[in-house]
Amino acid sequence: MTVLTDTATPGAQAPVFYVADEHEHPEGASTYLGFWIYVMSDCLIFACLFATFGVLGGNYAAGPAPKDVFELPIVAVNTAMLLLSSITYGFAMLAMDRDKTGATLGWLAVTALFGAAFVGIELHEFAGLIHEGATPERSAFLSSFFTLVGTHGLHVTSGLVWMVVLMVQVATKGLVQANKRRLLCLSMFWHFLDVVWIGVFTFVYLLGMLR
Amino acid sequence: MSLDAHALDESDHGHDDSPPHGTLQSYLIGFGLSVVLTAIPFWLVMSGVIADKTVAAITIMGFAFVQIIVHVIYFLHVDFKSERGWTIMTFIFTVVILFITLSGSLWVMYHLTSNMAPTPAVMRQMP
Structure with a gap:
């Protein structure tokens, strides 16, 4: 018995299962994962809106059907705008890696222009629909359509506001670590919106035309 | 002991670097693939x-599925290494919830509609 207690006293160290003291984290080290989890939760908002559209998308209430109101050429141009803005944002990130402030700002400006073109074309499309009487309150199909596509458009608009703010930040403070971190977060957000748009043009527009 | 603690520290320090964000080549591959995968369904x-609408719908959804994966890999740079796997774990979790939300809503609401007592409008069309 005494032998057993002896082994567990001072000389021998107890095994360590965890570090008692939190080690130092570099500033902003957890930002990327945190922002990624935000993006994933945003993805769930869109999942709910897609589910709503999936359930209500066929209820026209004797009003216009997708075939009567959608114009695929406009949607194709819109898709091209968003796709181009994705690749130019990628170029901005590559310029940021090489610490070229001017090139980063230039590519961000091009991205913002494509994004603004996307929002502009979408607003033009919405205005056309409302002019034809295809308003959100016309049928369940149009309510869920405007909610889903409008929420995506609002996201793109807030992404644009964020992009302009960051361009001002980079222009005044330069490509400091904090600005690089913010640009990488916006990159996640921007590419995520492009992924959501794939769902929108496939399930809302293309499948709507097939209905 | 000190060695052990050091090893623990090392493994915990994998998050110093920024998330991976591709090369010019990977961005161009991703862009090329997504242009093709967008153009074909349009x-x-x-x-x-494709005359058969069901076949056309399934084909288009297949293209969308592949394009989403292309974007996640080449633009969002989700891989098994970043944040020691937490990025892909949260992504997979989200996809599972997304699948349950979508398929569950469609399934339940479809059955609700088809089991509903016919409305006067439907009755009038009945033989």
Whole structure:
């Protein structure tokens, strides 16, 4: 018995299962994962809106059907705008890696222009629909359509506001670590919106035309 | 002991570096693939090559599925290494919830509609 207690006293160290003291984290080290989890939760908002559209998308209430109101050429141009803005944002990130402030700002400006073109074309499309009487309150199909596509458009608009703010930040403070971190977060957000748009043009527009 | 603690510290320090964000080549590959994967479904619907609507719908959804994966890999840079796997774990979790939300809503609401007592409008169309 005494032998057993002896082994567990001072000389021998107890095994360590965890570090008692939190080690130092570099500033902003957890930002990327945190922002990624935000993006994933945003993805769930869109999942709910897609589910709503999936359930209500066929209820026209004797009003216009997708075939009567959608114009695929406009949607194709819109898709091209968003796709181009994705690749130019990628170029901005590559310029940021090489610490070229001017090139980063230039590519961000091009991205913002494509994004603004996307929002502009979408607003033009919405205005056309409302002019034809295809308003959100016309049928369940149009309510869920405007909610889903409008929420995506609002996201793109807030992404644009964020992009302009960051361009001002980079222009005044330069490509400091904090600005690089913010640009990488916006990159996640921007590419995520492009992924959501794939769902929108496939399930809302293309499948709507097939209905 | 000190060695052990050091090893623990090392493994915990994998998050110093920023998340991976591709090269010019990977961005261009991703862009090229997504242009092709967008153009084909638009062409399929606009030209109406596939007469059977069910086949056309399934084909288009297949293209969307592949394109989403292309974007996640080449633009969002989700891989098994970043944030020691937490990025892909949260992504997979989200996809599972997304699948349950979508398929569950569609399934339940479809059955609700088809089990509903017919409305006067439907009755009038009945033989």
